[in-house]
Amino acid sequence: MKSSFIGRVALVAYLVIFFGYLLGPLFVMSMTAFNSSAFPSISPWACYTYEWFDVLFKDERILNGIRNSVIIGIGTVILSVSMGLAAALVLTQVWPKFRSTYYTIIIAPILIPGVVLGISTLVFWDRVSNFLGPSTEAFLHNGIFLTVLGQSTFIASYAMLVFVARLQRFDPGLTEAALDLGATHTQAFRKILLPFMRPAIASAAVLAFLASFENYNTTTFTFGNYPTLTIELAQKVRYGINPSISALAFIIVMLTIFAALANEAYRRNKQRNEDARLKGVPRKAGRVLPSFLTGNPAAIIFVLLSFVVITMFWTAQSYDPGECKARVLAEKQALAAERIEALRQQRFQQRLEAAHSGVDIFGRSTVDPTVTEAPAAPESNGAFGGVFAPTNLNSTAPAAEPESNPGGAFGGVFAPTNLQGTDGN
Amino acid sequence: MSVGVGVNLENLWIRFGDFVAVRNANVNINGGDFFSFLGPSGCGKTTILRAVSGFLDPSEGRVLIGGNDMAGIGPNKRPTALIFQNLALFPLMKVWENITFSMEVKGASTAERRKRADELLDMIALEGQGDKLPSELSGGQKQRVAIARALCAEPDVLLLDEPLSALDLKLRQHMRTELREIQQRVGITFIYITHDQGEALTMSDNVAVMRAGVIDQIGTGHEVYDRPATPFVASFVGENNVFRGKVHEISGTQALLETNRTGLLRAEITPAAIGKLNVGDDAMMFVRPEALAPVGATVPEDKTVIPATVLNEEFEGNSYSVFLEGAGGKEIKMSLPNLGQDPEASKGSELSLTYDARNAVVMPAGELASE
Numbered sequence: 061m062k063s064s065f066i067g068r069v070a071l072v073a074y075l076v077i078f079f080g081y082l083l084g085p086l087f088v089m090s091m092t093a094f095n096s097s098a099f100p101s102i103s104p105w106a107c108y109t110y111e112w113f114d115v116l117f118k119d120e121r122i123l124n125g126i127r128n129s130v131i132i133g134i135g136t137v138i139l140s141v142s143m144g145l146a147a148a149l150v151l152t153q154v155w156p157k158f159r160s161t162y163y164t165i166i167i168a169p170i171l172i173p174g175v176v177l178g179i180s181t182l183v184f185w186d187r188v189s190n191f192l193g194p195s196t197e198a199f200l201h202n203g204i205f206l207t208v209l210g211q212s213t214f215i216a217s218y219a220m221l222v223f224v225a226r227l228q229r230f231d232p233g234l235t236e237a238a239l240d241l242g243a244t245h246t247q248a249f250r251k252i253l254l255p256f257m258r259p260a261i262a263s264a265a266v267l268a269f270l271a272s273f274e275n276y277n278t279t280t281f282t283f284g285n286y287p288t289l290t291i292e293l294a295q296k297v298r299y300g301i302n303p304s305i306s307a308l309a310f311i312i313v314m315l316t317i318f319a320a321l322a323n324e325a326y327r328r329n330k331q332r333n334e335d336a337r338l339k340g341v342p343r344k345a346g347r348v349l350p351s352f353l354t355g356n357p358a359a360i361i362f363v364l365l366s367f368v369v370i371t372m373f374w375t376a377q378s379y380d381p382g383e384c385k386a387r388v389l390a391e392k393q394a395l396a397a398e399r400i401e402a403l404r405q406q407r408f409q410q411r412l413e414a415a416h417s418g419v420d421i422f423g424r425s426t427v428d429p430t431v432t433e434a435p436a437a438p439e440s441n442g443a444f445g446g447v448f449a450p451t452n453l454n455s456t457a458p459a460a461e462p463e464s465n466p467g468g469a470f471g472g473v474f475a476p477t478n479l480q481g482t483d484g485n
Numbered sequence: 486m487s488v489g490v491g492v493n494l495e496n497l498w499i500r501f502g503d504f505v506a507v508r509n510a511n512v513n514i515n516g517g518d519f520f521s522f523l524g525p526s527g528c529g530k531t532t533i534l535r536a537v538s539g540f541l542d543p544s545e546g547r548v549l550i551g552g553n554d555m556a557g558i559g560p561n562k563r564p565t566a567l568i569f570q571n572l573a574l575f576p577l578m579k580v581w582e583n584i585t586f587s588m589e590v591k592g593a594s595t596a597e598r599r600k601r602a603d604e605l606l607d608m609i610a611l612e613g614q615g616d617k618l619p620s621e622l623s624g625g626q627k628q629r630v631a632i633a634r635a636l637c638a639e640p641d642v643l644l645l646d647e648p649l650s651a652l653d654l655k656l657r658q659h660m661r662t663e664l665r666e667i668q669q670r671v672g673i674t675f676i677y678i679t680h681d682q683g684e685a686l687t688m689s690d691n692v693a694v695m696r697a698g699v700i701d702q703i704g705t706g707h708e709v710y711d712r713p714a715t716p717f718v719a720s721f722v723g724e725n726n727v728f729r730g731k732v733h734e735i736s737g738t739q740a741l742l743e744t745n746r747t748g749l750l751r752a753e754i755t756p757a758a759i760g761k762l763n764v765g766d767d768a769m770m771f772v773r774p775e776a777l778a779p780v781g782a783t784v785p786e787d788k789t790v791i792p793a794t795v796l797n798e799e800f801e802g803n804s805y806s807v808f809l810e811g812a813g814g815k816e817i818k819m820s821l822p823n824l825g826q827d828p829e830a831s832k833g834s835e836l837s838l839t840y841d842a843r844n845a846v847v848m849p850a851g852e853l854a855s856e
Contacts, residue, residue: 237573239561240538241587241638251590255577338621 203284
């Protein structure tokens with residue numbers, strides 16, 4: 061009795077920790093999209109705001125990256141799904157002794173590091189265009205073309221694995237039956253095999269699109285003039301980030317949740333219709349809910365979540381965090397003024413002491429602001445060069461502050477002044 | 486009834502590498518016949534069917550359908566339709582779409598197909614079930630859909646590859662009758678593959694018995710059962726008691742066999758062996774369990790008597806199977822009809838068995854079907 065209770069508690073604790081580990085970062089990141097502080101953070105909470113969505117949708121580079129990612133994603137889906145399907149079909153047809161060798165060759169790109177694939181794609185097509193002459197350069201050096209090819213080399217292998225799994229359950233007798241009934245080979249393929257493969261094609265397409273969308277290490281060599289979203293994000297990190305990236309993450313997370321819920325709701329609804337049809341009883345609507353929603357939690361959550369999002373859109377039109385932001389700014393300025401005052405006091409004290417002790421030349425170095433400041437402002441000595449310190453986020457902080465932390469681990473890339481520089485563009 | 490299209494196999498050989506699946510098969514199947522290939526699994530009967538339907542090319546010899554050589558003609562161009570062992574119904578299509586698939590590939594309109602599907606559904610007694618998926622049907626219903634789908638293609642020859650093997654006994658018996666009825670109604674040639682002799686005997690006009698790629702005998706069910714051509718056919722089709730020995734004397738169509746353990750036994754020489762059996766040859770005599778009977782107190786002069794001891798008795802509903810031991814430990818099986826009273830063959834009792842020599846066959850010794 062007791063041990064089962066402990067077991068259950070342990071299980072719940074494990075699940076909480078596991079899901080926390082899995083989903084916690086996403087949740088925190090989504091939250092930061094609504095905090096007005098200039099660096100993605102939830103603590104301290106400044107003001108609830110939608111401004112980062114505005115920033116996001118005004119950021120030409122991000123939008124351009126999304127556009128390129130989508131174009132490349134679609135290209136990759138088309139190329140790798142058709143290559144994967146062809147490869148899987150060949151696997152079922154190929155001479156049995158050659159089958160395992162063929163399989164190894166086809167699967168190899170998954171095992172090769174993406175970086176190598178990227179470089180080799182670049183080098184190979186460069187050679188090809190050299191060989192074919194400069195007239196092909198415009199096409200063969202095109203970032204979209206190269207990226208689609210480079211990504212497809214290994215994404216096609218993923219797609220093939222999906223198809224092989226499905227094909228193993230295909231009864232070749234069905235194709236024979238179709239031929240026997242007078243179908244041509246093309247008709248047998250189109251009417252029998254392809255419909256059977258449709259679910260696998262759909263999942264391979266989704267897989268290929270996601271793999272393409274998130275790919276960085278192959279793309280980084282091939283993108284040319286068409287940086288994808290991942291490339292843009294990586295470059296942004298180099299120059300300092302702001303919560304508009306959190307806003308983008310929030311949108312992607314929400315899209316994922318909505319897609320999953322819609323799929324689940326559709327599936328459940330279909331299943332229930334099927335059950336009802338087999339039993340011969342029409343589906344009853346619940347007392348409160350329409351029939352689509354009864355016994356379909358996914359659909360209910362979908363509808364509720366839609367309401368939440370619509371409400372957010374609606375409030376975003378009229379909500380203005382200006383007052384709150386002004387207050388936070390004032391608080392920060394007051395805090396900064398206080399600290400400057402404290403610093404001045406300290407320096408004054410030190411100078412006094414130095415004068416009293418009579419040290420002249422060497423004493424000058426000890427009163428140097430960069431050194432004396434360190435103990436006074438411990439936040440600035442953190443591993444991240446104090447980038448997470450709340451006071452740093454105050455864009456109107458005194459210019460003396462940033463000078464104090466040039467030695468941070470990231471060389472101050474996250475420093476707010478840098479951010480201001482890029483935003484100003 | 487119209488005369489259907491016949492199928493001829495001429496000197497047909499099919500090899501897979503070194504393995505000979507079919508060895509010099511010569512078969513004439515008359516138009517409108519219900520013709521069965523009967524044999525144990527792996528004897529090459531399915532291979533023959535695939536050669537007729539066009540999925541396999543013969544290594545040697547010819548396949549003629551309606552007198553036309555089928556060499557180089559693909560399965561989709563032949564006037565045959567095959568019913569697969571596992572039926573191979575298209576799982577994603579509704580029943581009516583399955584049935585009219587052969588019309589769909591020819592470009593028939595939906596209305597046309599619907600109409601034809603309804604006709605065929607009527608014929609197979611599945612009215613109004615056209616919108617179901619195959620997975621929602623029972624085994625027997627699927628079976629009938631497969632038949633309707635094949636018939637919809639209006640083939641001249643319908644090929645059936647053990648289509649009843651997956652069904653339970655009751656359904657199998659029912660479908661046998663139904664298949665035979667359908668065949669007689671549509672009047673096309675049926676070629677039926679089975680390892681179940683009951684199916685072959687009840688349905689077929691003619692049966693070919695196959696063993697390891699070789700056709701041992703072609704004949705009507707009666708001929709195959711009563712006058713088997715080889716020891717294999719005698720032991721594969723139905724049950725038989727086999728007595729080995731040497732030919733002692735030949736008189737007309739009968740022979741007297743000097744058996745190893747049971748003494749002299751008389752039997753009819755099977756038609757295929759007439760003229761091939763000489764005195765002193767190794768021979769085998771077969772007598773069916775139901776041809777044996779215990780004799781009363783008086784033994785008729787002209788009948789042979791086999792003394793035996795009852796070992797065991799099994800009740801089988803319509804009959805009793807009596808297992809006996811003859812001289813020298815020879816195992817003998819006798820079948821007695823259940824006439825509502827206990828047979829006088831209680832365990833341990835000694836019986837004298839007799840049979841009519843016209844119900845027993847003798848032939849040159851050869852290979853038996855493995856148990």
